[in-house]
Amino acid sequence: MALVLALGASDSGAPRDRTAPSTPTNLRVTALTQTSATIASDPSTDNVGVRSYSLWAEGLSGVQSVLAPQTSATWAGLEPGTAYTFRVTAFDAQYNASSPSAPLAVTIPADCGTVDAERPVGGGRDSVDGSAALDA
Numbered sequence: 001m002a003l004v005l006a007l008g009a010s011d012s013g014a015p016r017d018r019t020a021p022s023t024p025t026n027l028r029v030t031a032l033t034q035t036s037a038t039i040a041s042d043p044s045t046d047n048v049g050v051r052s053y054s055l056w057a058e059g060l061s062g063v064q065s066v067l068a069p070q071t072s073a074t075w076a077g078l079e080p081g082t083a084y085t086f087r088v089t090a091f092d093a094q095y096n097a098s099s100p101s102a103p104l105a106v107t108i109p110a111d112c113g114t115v116d117a118e119r120p121v122g123g124g125r126d127s128v129d130g131s132a133a134l135d136a
Contacts, residue, residue, distance in 0.1 A: 020098050021046035021090035024053065027104040030072055034080040037106050040072035044090035044098055051093045058085045058103075081110040 024041040031038040044050050054063040055073040064073040068090075078084065085105050090098040 017048050017092065017094040018096065019047045019092075020096040021050045021092050023099045024071075024088040024090050024101040027086065027088060027101050029104070029106055031074070032106070032109060034109055034111065035078050036074055036076040037078060037084070037086070037108065038072055038074040039086050039088065039104060039106075041088045041101060043069065043071050046090070046092045046096075048092055048094075050090050052091045054089050054091065056087055056089070058087075060084065078108045080108050083107045 021044040024044050026042040028040055029037055030040045039055055041053070044053075050068045052065050052067050053071060053073065054065045055075060056063045057075065060075070064075055066073045075084075075086070083105060084107075085103045087100040087103055089100050
């Protein structure tokens, strides 16, 4: 018995969860400034429960992570007038990762102040240009 425990057997005897959460969907910008973007997604589902979400962007180092049930995160320190491509990954308590979300292209505005983007953009396009696409 001691040998089994030394090999890392679980005390509970329950099988390890190997099911990843569903892929985050409906990525959207909820706020945009000259130096930051807040990105939200619809909640993912999981057989045990989603624990966290990680927002990352191609070409940027690091991630912004939030604990569920929160589904939005803000990335600060962005360059005005620059385009970024964001994705979100969901994790459960066993660190099973979902597939990355579809990409969301966001262009940081050069001079428009803060944009409230709490609505879908451009008839289903998966991109946001802070200076034009958010017009009513």
